[in-house]
Amino acid sequence: MVERKKQMTRDKVSRLVNWGHWFAFFNGFLAMIVGARYLSSVGYPETIIGWGYLAISTIGHFSFLAFIVYVVFLFPVTLLLPYSKILRGYAALVATLGLCILLYDTIVYDDYGIHLSPFAFDLAWTDLNALLKSTSYIATPTAIILIELTAANFIWKRIEKLEKKQLGNKAIAFVGICFISSHLVHIWADASDVTQITRFDDTYPLSYPATARSFMESHGIEGTNSDDNSYQTKARKLSYPVAPLECKAPAELQEQANVLIITVDGLRADMVNELTMPFLTQYQADNKQFSEHYSGGNQFKTGMFALFYGLQGNYGDRKEFYHTAPIMTDALTKAGYQQAIFLSEENQRVFEGRSIFDGLTIFTNHSETSSAQTDMKNVQQFVDWSAEQQSHWFSLVNLSAPKHYDTPIGFLGIETVKPHIDLKPAQRVLYNQYRQSLYFIDQQLQKIVSALSDDTVVMITGTHGQVFNSNTSEVNQNLSPGNVQVPFVMHWPKAGADNVTYRTSHYGIVPTVMSHILHCDNPITDYSSGYSLLQPSEQSWVYIGDSRTFAIYQSEEITVLDRHGKYRIYDIDYQKRLKHKLSAPELIQVMREGRRLYNQ
Missing domain, CATH: 3.40.720.10 (Alkaline Phosphatase, subunit A)
Structure with missing residues (x-):
């Protein structure tokens, strides 16, 4: 009798684990839909190679993120509390929170060009009213949790049918192939400077595609160093200048x-x-x-x-x-x-x-x-x-x-x-x-x-x-x-x-x-x-650098940042300041200025 109860418990846990895998797979698919918002910031591929890489990279990356969330937050609870109703409700809350964070990251990335980090969060929190411009921040989480609860129940009721069709191994194999292939393709693209692929390196959060440049160089293999400039990096139209120039005609200029x-x-x-x-x-x-x-x-x-x-x-x-x-x-x-x-x-x-x-x-x-x-x-x-x-x-x-x-x-x-x-x-x-x-x-x-x-x-x-x-x-x-x-x-x-x-x-x-x-x-x-140059600047800061690493020079401090949101603060003599918070209002101005010509 005891052995039978243990077997029933093992079967129940096994079913819950199987359900969790399918629920994670579903949320990976939802994450891909939300992640499409990143492409409106960086622009869409314009070649078959670009689209192909983006497809396998998106499937592999977001499925992997969903699986990590499952392993960290759901799998331990499945073993400790193997009760389907509790687990389904808890899983829906975790998935909703994860998708809301991802959605918020797309907003921050679109506005500032960086992903969520302690620096980005401080910046976004200060500028919260400008980022959340409507009541969608209430309606969207509500809609997401309803979708998650519906999906959790739907998958649970059909888990036996899914097991009989033996689709799980095929789905895992497909996602695994996409994940590994995307990294292999990126290794080649990085070594060959195929920028239509490498330009997406920082598009998705927590994305660290494999590279082989240093390995190849150490073995005497050189890339092709091709420079593909045929694509756009921004979907929105560039306004430069914002309005047509109104300058004096050559005949009107008294002294040239x-x-x-x-x-x-x-x-x-x-x-x-x-x-x-x-x-x-x-x-x-x-x-x-x-x-x-x-x-x-x-x-x-x-x-x-x-x-x-x-x-x-x-x-x-x-x-x-x-x-x-x-x-x-x-x-x-x-x-x-x-x-x-x-x-x-x-x-x-x-x-x-x-x-x-x-x-x-x-x-x-x-x-x-x-x-x-x-x-x-x-x-x-x-x-x-x-x-x-x-x-x-x-x-x-x-x-x-x-x-x-x-x-x-x-x-x-x-x-x-x-x-x-x-x-x-x-x-x-x-x-x-x-x-x-x-x-x-x-x-x-x-x-x-x-x-x-x-x-x-x-x-x-x-x-x-x-x-x-x-x-x-x-x-x-x-x-x-x-x-x-x-x-x-x-x-x-x-x-x-x-x-x-x-x-x-x-x-x-x-x-x-x-x-x-x-x-x-x-x-x-x-x-x-x-x-x-003939008049004092109205700005209290100067931006120095490029999009990868840059410094914001202010009157009494220097803030050095990279595109991942890591930052260091120095005094004006470039001595590092410990436990010193960044000045968010000025940095918001910097981020806005860096994207202003795309927002007209």
């Missing part, structure tokens, strides 16, 4: 000044002094010096994007901007400006296949000897080009020797000095070699400026700063002031010398050109994230 921007890769703001860069130091004193100026990023790519587009670096990762020219250069073309850019082949390749330099004649140089030699060629080519122009022109000259600590062979530099910052012995060597490179660049700046007429608008700045580290990966992740704060000096015809102490950034260059040189009447927010 020539405009020159000189950018130096790796130019730190705190390294411009009389000993290291005597010419630039004096040039700053004679013109407008912006002493609190920041680049848009810590790399050439992000710094140059902020300079040409006047937009936060996360826009630069959107594929729409691969094929969207800056409105600044487009407006200069319409105003009759001749345009040219002078840069190294290495830097030109960073934007190969993109529209950032549309409208400009591109002059590139390369030297097998050194980047300093390339800079000398670019400087001479610009001097010759500017002398040949018969009408007004716009040009950008990019110099890159300091980024590589480079000087020409035989260059006579300056004496070695003690670093003004705390550095390790190996870093001190880099520090003084860097100073030699800056001294060389200072001479090139003097050569360029000497060839210009006094009525030319001149802006001299850095694409990014420099930290004294030979590890490229660490340098690219470093968002400290030394790597992003750059000098900025502007020669404005007939304007006197001035030391501007309010904070400015590369985002202000486009508004300055558009408002004060081309006399466009549009609100600056129609086309830029910044404000004119």
Whole structure:
């Protein structure tokens, strides 16, 4: 008799376990429906390969999540309380809570571009009223729990029929094949740079697709490095500019000044002094010096994007901007400006296949000897080009020797000095070699400026700063002031010398050109994230970086975040602050600005 009761209990538990598997499978299907909302944020695939990968990835991922929820929250209860009515009600509540969290995550992801995390939750909680714009936050959970209770009872009543058909093993095999296949396909896509697949890497929550890049590289196998830019990353229409530009026609412009921007890769703001860069130091004193100026990023790519587009670096990762020219250069073309850019082949390749330099004649140089030699060629080519122009022109000259600590062979530099910052012995060597490179660049700046007429608008700045580290990966992740704060000096015809102490950034260059040189009447927010350099910014923060890792510079603290919501808070000297909460209102503004041009 006792044995019979044990057998009945085992049969009951077995039936409940079987029911739980089917209930989890059903909720995996519901999670896929809810998860489709993520695609409205990142855009739909446009190729068969993309759709195929997305299908198996979606099935495998959400089924796996549903199974994990079952194992953690339902299976133990099945063993402890093997009562079907209690279990069905409890399972419906757990499933409803899980789907509501998933639904809330889709809302947060759509609005901020990140998944739920302690950081995202703090942010979303502060901005809750804006996120939950209707009474659906009451109706939706009610509808979900009704569906869950109905499904739980429906499956329970038909569990014996499902067992007889032996569909369970087939369903498990199908989901398992999809899960494993999606990871295998992603390994291939990651190794081959198939971006129509890898662009979905961060779309789903708790998704960590397998990669093989490091494994293949360690075994001497190289990917194809293909660059597929044929797809959209956003389903919503891009509004850039928000409204058609209203600028003065060429005939209405009384004075069309020539405009020159000189950018130096790796130019730190705190390294411009009389000993290291005597010419630039004096040039700053004679013109407008912006002493609190920041680049848009810590790399050439992000710094140059902020300079040409006047937009936060996360826009630069959107594929729409691969094929969207800056409105600044487009407006200069319409105003009759001749345009040219002078840069190294290495830097030109960073934007190969993109529209950032549309409208400009591109002059590139390369030297097998050194980047300093390339800079000398670019400087001479610009001097010759500017002398040949018969009408007004716009040009950008990019110099890159300091980024590589480079000087020409035989260059006579300056004496070695003690670093003004705390550095390790190996870093001190880099520090003084860097100073030699800056001294060389200072001479090139003097050569360029000497060839210009006094009525030319001149802006001299850095694409990014420099930290004294030979590890490229660490340098690219470093968002400290030394790597992003750059000098900025502007020669404005007939304007006197001035030391501007309010904070400015590369985002202000486009508004300055558009408002004060081309006399466009549009609100600056129609086309830029910044404000004119000639007026203090209304924003209390500066966004620096791209969509993967970025920093928010505020008056007294620096918040560094990644796209998964992990964050670290530093003081203004970049010393980590422990047990310090982030400032949500400013960060909400940052997130909104990074998606504003898609919400018009």
